[in-house]
Amino acid sequence: MLAHQAFSAPAPVRALLLIAGTTALQGPCADWAATHRRHHAKSDRDGDPHSPVEGFLHSHFGWLLRDRFVRTGKTYASIVEDPVVRFVSNTFWVWAGLGLVAPFFIGLAVTGTLAGAWIALLWGTAVRIFISHHLTWAVNSLGHTFGxxxxxxxxxxxxxxxxxxxxxxxxxxxxxxxxxxxxxxxxxxxxxxxxxxxxxxxxxxxxxxxxxxxxxxxxxxxxxxxxxx
Ligand SMILES: [Zn+2]
Ligand SMILES: [Zn+2]
Incomplete structure (x- = not known):
């Protein structure tokens, strides 16, 4: 939606989709889209933030350690023209933080025990983020190597x-x-x-x-x- 305008949605749907995406803890949505646009513009060439040409592990997550995440800035300013995008992107930690702690409180409410809350935190936060990160990263590493x-x-x-x-x-x-x-x-x-x-x-x-x-x-x-x- 942000990087390619493959689809559009009314403001409340747009906000909900962006907030849901933000809970994946992969950075502000506008910067995520800017990074992705740079990847398309420079695919597997100089300037691609995460190409396996620079090494498989680099393309998987090493690129994040080398600070290759692209900010919107002037080049990708059009992404943040939409006030909904700007708002969700600027309040990244609100939604990411809610996503981090919500499983704990849902676990507590459902089971009524602290043990249930911790188990929900383990699966709903730690395991969820671990798996979703590796799957997203695999599109950059495996998706540019095998198939x-x-x-x-x-x-x-x-x-x-x-x-x-x-x-x-x-x-x-x-x-x-x-x-x-x-x-x-x-x-x-x-x-x-x-x-x-x-x-x-x-x-x-x-x-x-x-x-x-x-x-x-x-x-x-x-x-x-x-x-x-
Ligand atoms: Zn794309
Ligand atoms: Zn790609």
Whole structure:
């Protein structure tokens, strides 16, 4: 939504989606989108914040230790033109903090015991963040190293079905680099894309509008060109 404008949504839906995303503890949403745009602009070349060309572990999480996270600044100022985005991004620690402590209190309310609260904190905070970070990072590391390349994208992005199941479709990463504006990352009926299904549902409920579709002819042409190469 922020990086590619693949879909738009009314302000309350936009805010809820951004707040939900913020609880993943991966930095302010506007800066996340700026980092991602830089990745597309420089994919696997000089200036890509997280390319395996600089080493597999670098692309997984080493890039964060080397301070490669991109701030919006002047280059990506258009991302923060939307006051909803600006607000959620500027209040990052409010939502991230709520996401960190909420499982504890939910556990306490549901079980009525301190032990239940700690167990909820373990699974709802620590394990959740550990798994979601590694899955996001795997799109940058595994997704740029292992799999198939049906589209000739001038980078090292790969389609990886195994990764796609656990990352809600993001593992079809060669598709994504070929058609970044597509709200669907799975482009064939057999390419499982849970994120795409959620968007389809939101669009059907009129809570989101899909802004672009991959034209059938273009998909065929790109695939044929990659096969010929
Ligand atoms: Zn990529
Ligand atoms: Zn992208």
């Amino acid at each position: 198939t390349r049906p589209h000739d994208t001038h980078d090292r992005s790969h389609n990886n079905g195994f990764l796609a199941i656990f990352t809600w479709g993001e593992g079809w990463h060669n598709n994504h680099h070929a058609f970044p504006r597509s709200p669907f990352i799975g482009l064939r009926w057999y390419q499982v894309d849970i994120g795409g299904y959620v968007l389809r549902l939101l669009a059907w409920m009129r809570l989101a509008r899909l802004e672009w579709r991959v034209p059938r002819g273009l998909l065929k042409r790109k695939t044929a060109a990659a096969k010929a190469a």
